Amino acid sequence: MKSWGKTDRKFFKYCILFFVCILFFAHGGLTQDRNKLEKQKAKLEKEIASINAILKETKKTKSMSASELQVLKRKIASRQKLIKNINTQMGMLNNEIKSTQHSIGELCKEIDALKESYAQMLRYAQRNKTATDKLLFIFAAKDYKEAYQRYVFFRQFGDMQKKKLQQIKEKTGELYKRTNELEVKKVNQESLLKQELKNKDALNKEKSQKEKTVKQLQQKESQMKKNLQNKQAQVKKLQKQIDDAIAAEVRRQRELAEKRKREMEAKAKSSAANKTEVAANKAAMETAKKKNYVIATTPEEVALSSNFEANKGKLPWPSAQGVVVSQYGVHAHPEIKGTKIENKGIDIRTTKGSAIRAVFNGEVTRVAKGPSGLVVIIRHGEYMTVYANLKSINVKVGTKVSTKQTIGVVNTNDDGVSEFKFQIFKGTHHLNPSVWLSK
Secondary structure, three states: OOOOOHHHHHHHHHHHHHHHHHHHHHHHHHHHHHHHHHHHHHHHHHHHHHHHHHHHHOOOOOOOOHHHHHHHHHHHHHHHHHHHHHHHHHHHHHHHHHHHHHHHHHHHHHHHHHHHHHHHHHHHHHHOOOHHHHHHHHHOOOOHHHHHHHHHHHHHHHHHHHHHHHHHHHHHHHHHHHHHHHHHHHHHHHHHHHHHHHHHHHHHHHHHHHHHHHHHHHHOHHHHHHHHHHHHHHHHHHHHHHHHHHHHHHHHHHHHHHHHHHHHHHHHHOOOOOHHHHHHHHHHHHHHHHOOOOOOOOHHHHHHHHHHHHOOOOEOOOEOOOEEEEOOEEEEOOOOOOOEEEEOOEEEEEOOOOEEEOOOOEEEEEEEEEOOEEEEEEEEOOEEEEEEEEEEEOOOOOOEEOOOOEEEEEOEOOOOOEEEEEEEEEOOEEEOHHHOEOO
């Protein structure tokens, strides 16, 4: 058989290193996946707890509303995601348990082999246990070289005994560690199983509650249609109020922009003009033109608009907890067949007394009284956000606000429902808030 050359040994070492790296990164990937699932699970549990708090406020109401049904549907969807998450974690944990059990089995085999080898050494040592025997064996050598080799053999044999004993201790320690890991994983598995059963039971109850609610709403469809007509009339009135306020603010800002432009041109002609200021304003206007801004023309407003845009999909929610019960755009009513509703923003259901927060730095440009509560409009350069149906507010026109700063408290109706409208505009064009808020 051909012996391995230097190149072959080098290749073999690289192969071993490659497989070690694969195992290392695979383990790291599993840890990351598990951490991601844990975070997702915690988020879903928090969301369900938040929805429970919302539903609890109207639990005493004899009949549930369509809005209530939307909250319940969202809760069911979150519960299903949570169960799926738990199942995925259980699958990963089962694989880990199998892998750990396999490792324990391999360790036991290694320990048995080490113990047998050590026992053979002990038996040999027992047969040559006296120092006289060892000396006689050494002095019986033909020459000095052979005597030295026999001496070295006994010394190495002693070292081998110590090494084997140390290996047994290390492997036993590793076995103990793996056994403890296995016990922890089994406890976690049992905990996840209990959580799964608990959530499945809760899901069945929630589905039954949903079916009951749907039947209740179907029985009073005519009353619902009448209530919807009244509500839509109020919404239409409120939306016109908001649109008019937005249009008025855009006109005002355009006039200011034109005025600033004239002033800048006049300054540019003046020899005493601040060249740095003129250059900054000119650059801001160029950027505004490039980005199709019509009301953000100063350097500060252009920067604010750009920052707002950069946070698309990352803006904080206007309330610490809440559920969207009416989405943006034109869509079919969830329970009344053949009826369509239009929403220029989103309706968020929350708990009584919840603080309503600014989603970004800006300035309050309008405060008004709407059909069912107060309305606050905040300008963020080119963009404006609207918060409607507030019970009370703690800001006024001209107030500078920062991200997550409380601007008021949500209004709660006679049925115990706490719901508000949130809208985003770019100039006079309304945008879908759901794609701007963080998920």
